[in-house]
Amino acid sequence: MDFAVFLQENKYIDFSSPLITGKAKQLFKHINTDAEKAKIAFEYVRDEIPHSFDIKAKIITSKASDVLKYKTGICHAKANLLAALLRTQGIPTGMCFQHITLAEDDSLGYCVHCYNAIYVNSYWIKVDARGNTNGKNAQFSFNKPLLAFTNRQNYDEFFWPGIYASPHKDTMEMLDNAICLQDVIDNIPDYVNEMPDIAE
Template structure:
């Protein structure tokens, strides 16, 4: 039975793949390429390398908090969550199914955690494949090398974990963090998290 990918191809408020600027950029990135993997890799490289991560870019005067994919593209900056919204939008605009994934990572040694946003893209030769467009820096080296996953962060705390779902839309707490706070520093003080239920043994 064929899988229905429609929810991973449809535009929405925050993954606005039908926005003219998104469609134009998606077409530019796909130009001259053959095959979905090549197009997906170029979209990934663009978001990883050409869109600044908000926290890495925080010393710059023009660094608004972004959430909607078209705003991330316009301002060329965003937190990991916002960058994943842009990558999903570019992939969907190119007809490639894409969703949102999350990890839960320790912020410190005091038991505080936050979500980290990344993507899953469906490739015919590999199935669902996770990529992390957060942006590289010393100690962070994510890449598009299917079928190998090369994500931004290794687990360092016993509480670190992958959330297994592939979401078609951002989680509400992610949207809340990015839309209720005016500065990058305020978002950093209110990073989204999710409650995990204990596993029954």
């Protein structure tokens, strides 16, 4: 398997930024194994970078360095930061997508939710750094993925299969154009058109 695409830098996973490299050095000091690095980075992004909706953020972020700079982002932006931190260490990291309701019910429609896949110990694990607020309990697990959202049968909720090397293009464009959280609510995409880099 060619992991190179899961280690590449792009506009949104800008891991050569001094902000990203500096935080990576701080987080991974004296840490040797990829598994330990993955867990530390995941818990940092999950716990120390609040989800924009949770704190009613006044600024909208998309690229990893801005998420770190402003200490906030929605799930897609936080996933970019986690990928950037781990790619500095040569740890292949990708994105996975889920179709969920935007509100607690489907009154506001649906959106594409993003979480990460990390290649450690010779296989991919799934982690969701969205943030454990309002009863969510996403954890780092080498076994069954423990994500922020479960798919509910009474709604049109599901996982898009596969692992993607790049962020969701339509969502990134939406974030780049958004001025406030209401713009995100009004314009967040609800479908993934791209093909995954790894099929599942």
